[in-house]
Amino acid sequence: MKDSMASISQVNLLKQKLHLAKAALNELDEERNEKLQTLLQFIGHLSLACKGQNLELDNKLAKLRQLLTKFENVEEALPELVEVEQLLKQQYNHVMVQLEDSRVSLSRVIRQIQRIDSAPDKVKRELNYFKKELVKPFHTFWDYIPKVEQLVSFYEEILDDQLKQGTPILVSPKHRQLAHELSQMISEVEFRKHQRDQVLTVKDILSSDIEVDSLIDAYQTILTLLLDNIAREKTASQEFLYALNDSLTAVREVVTDSYNNNQRSFQLKKQLNREINSRVDNVGEAIIDIDDIHSLKSQVTEQLSAIRASLGRKEAVEEREQILLRKSMESMRKELNELGKEATTYKERLFEQQKLNLLDSLTQLPNRAALEERMDQEFRNFQRQKLPLWVAVADIDHFKTINDSFGHSTGDKTLQVIAMALKNSLRDTEFVARYGGEEFVLLIPEVNAIDIEQLLNRVREKVKSIPFKFKNQRITVTVSIGAAQILENELINETFERADAALYRAKHESRDRVIIDV
Ligand SMILES: Nc1nc2c(ncn2[C@@H]2O[C@H](COP(=O)(O)OP(=O)(O)OP(=O)(O)O)[C@@H](O)[C@H]2O)c(=O)[nH]1
Numbered sequence: 474m475k476d477s478m479a480s481i482s483q484v485n486l487l488k489q490k491l492h493l494a495k496a497a498l499n500e501l502d503e504e505r506n507e508k509l510q511t512l513l514q515f516i517g518h519l520s521l522a523c524k525g526q527n528l529e530l531d532n533k534l535a536k537l538r539q540l541l542t543k544f545e546n547v548e549e550a551l552p553e554l555v556e557v558e559q560l561l562k563q564q565y566n567h568v569m570v571q572l573e574d575s576r577v578s579l580s581r582v583i584r585q586i587q588r589i590d591s592a593p594d595k596v597k598r599e600l601n602y603f604k605k606e607l608v609k610p611f612h613t614f615w616d617y618i619p620k621v622e623q624l625v626s627f628y629e630e631i632l633d634d635q636l637k638q639g640t641p642i643l644v645s646p647k648h649r650q651l652a653h654e655l656s657q658m659i660s661e662v663e664f665r666k667h668q669r670d671q672v673l674t675v676k677d678i679l680s681s682d683i684e685v686d687s688l689i690d691a692y693q694t695i696l697t698l699l700l701d702n703i704a705r706e707k708t709a710s711q712e713f714l715y716a717l718n719d720s721l722t723a724v725r726e727v728v729t730d731s732y733n734n735n736q737r738s739f740q741l742k743k744q745l746n747r748e749i750n751s752r753v754d755n756v757g758e759a760i761i762d763i764d765d766i767h768s769l770k771s772q773v774t775e776q777l778s779a780i781r782a783s784l785g786r787k788e789a790v791e792e793r794e795q796i797l798l799r800k801s802m803e804s805m806r807k808e809l810n811e812l813g814k815e816a817t818t819y820k821e822r823l824f825e826q827q828k829l830n831l832l833d834s835l836t837q838l839p840n841r842a843a844l845e846e847r848m849d850q851e852f853r854n855f856q857r858q859k860l861p862l863w864v865a866v867a868d869i870d871h872f873k874t875i876n877d878s879f880g881h882s883t884g885d886k887t888l889q890v891i892a893m894a895l896k897n898s899l900r901d902t903e904f905v906a907r908y909g910g911e912e913f914v915l916l917i918p919e920v921n922a923i924d925i926e927q928l929l930n931r932v933r934e935k936v937k938s939i940p941f942k943f944k945n946q947r948i949t950v951t952v953s954i955g956a957a958q959i960l961e962n963e964l965i966n967e968t969f970e971r972a973d974a975a976l977y978r979a980k981h982e983s984r985d986r987v988i989i990d991v
Pocket residue numbers: 656657660679680835868869870871872873874876880881882883884885888909910911980984
């Protein structure tokens with residue numbers, strides 16, 4: 474009994490121990506499971522972090538995750554773990570190479586950006602610092618990414634700057650000046666009939682509130698029209714040269730022909746002359762050798778008829794020669810006549826063109842080119858004779874208001890009427906040209922300092938008295954005039970500038986007046 478009791482308590486003890494051991498084992502299992510879970514979680518995050526960088530690594534990590542989900546497979550997972558570790562090492566090396574490549578390519582991009590001349594100075598400075606920073610190697614992508622971000626921001630800043638420049642350019646006084654100059658140039662150039670509508674449209678655009686884009690378009694249109702005219706002029710000259718060449722070829726052919734004919738006739742005549750001479754010699758010999766008068770007579774008669782025949786042939790040759798010569802002369806004359814006509818037409822065209830080039834097409838007054846020629850001429854006269862010479866610049870007052878209130882074509886007519894009035898108020902030895910726009914230049918020789926003011930005031934009054942009527946409104950148009958006399962040792966352009974400055978003063982001192990620079 475005692476024994477059985479002892480056995481029972483031993484069994485109980487063992488049971489208890491077993492229970493405890495089980496509990497401890499469970500605890501161990503749980504702990505291991507927990508660790509396994511942590512490991513699984515870690516591998517899960519590692520897979521996510523590495524995902525997409527290396528396909529083999531992705532697969533291995535997926536397999537590892539699967540194996541580790543079961544407690545029993547842990548042993549099997551060990552070789553996989555070693556392979557993953559190797560792949561990770563490879564991946565690290567690969568990343569380092571990639572980072573180095575990226576550093577080199579960033580440096581290259583930076584060098585390219587530095588070549589952009591228009592990059593703002595601030596960006597250029599920052600780029601320099603940035604370039605120095607790029608000398609150090611990158612250790613991780615976290616070193617690399619901020620650099621790329623900075624690089625993008627440089628690009629952004631440069632682009633921003635360029636875009637700002639690309640926004641509509643504001644019209645500056647320089648642009649208005651260019652529009653004014655183009656409009657002056659247009660009025661000094663003669664355009665072809667079919668081009669005039671286009672020119673008028675450009676003129677209208679230039680006289681309104683111009684935008685930079687339309688100014689560029691206007692210049693482009695006028696340039697195209699001018700180029701077209703130049704090309705036409707070139708074609709006309711070429712046609713003339715071709716005609717000239719054709720005629721010269723024809724004339725040369727005629728000359729060659731008649732030369733060849735002459736050569737042939739010359740040979741023929743030489744032969745005939747020889748024949749005639751020998752016949753004459755024969756007659757002479759017959760006279761010496763023959764005693765019998767009858768045979769002498771028959772000999773001479775025979776020789777004489779042979780001579781006559783030769784002379785007849787010679788005459789025929791000469792006659793044919795004459796006919797050929799006349800024919801050649803006739804065709805040569807025709808060719809030269811044609812050529813003469815061509816040359817006359819061409820000369821007329823050139824002359825017309827030259828005249829047009831010197832006349833302002835709107836007012837028919839001499840234009841700026843003609844003025845320059847005349848100024849040179851008057852200057853040379855002045856240097857020789859030292860007689861007084863005045864340069865005056867006249868400008869219509871508030872002309873823009875006429876255009877704005879009554880339209881551009883009324884403005885054009887006003888210009889024409891005033892131009893005529895200016896021309897008619899001067900003597901033949903005096904000269905007026907349209908300088909451009911609503912500005913005229915007068916060259917007045919041989920008038921003394923006392924009379925010039927009176928003369929110019931008369932011109933001013935004449936314009937003022939023109940009875941303009943626009944839209945049933947009586948309008949008085951006035952001009953302001955500035956004048957200067959050429960001084961000893963002065964160039965005429967300098968006189969012009971003094972006259973222009975005087976005009977400026979006249980404009981600012983109430984307009985409708987004459988100011989002489991003294
Ligand atoms: N109709 C017409 N207008 C022209 C021609 N050439 C220039 N103009 C205009 O002439 C005007 C000149 O204006 P501004 O230079 O401001 O001078 P303004 O109005 O005469 O004023 P002030 O000279 O200061 O008295 C501009 O409106 C030009 O468009 C042209 O051939 N025909």
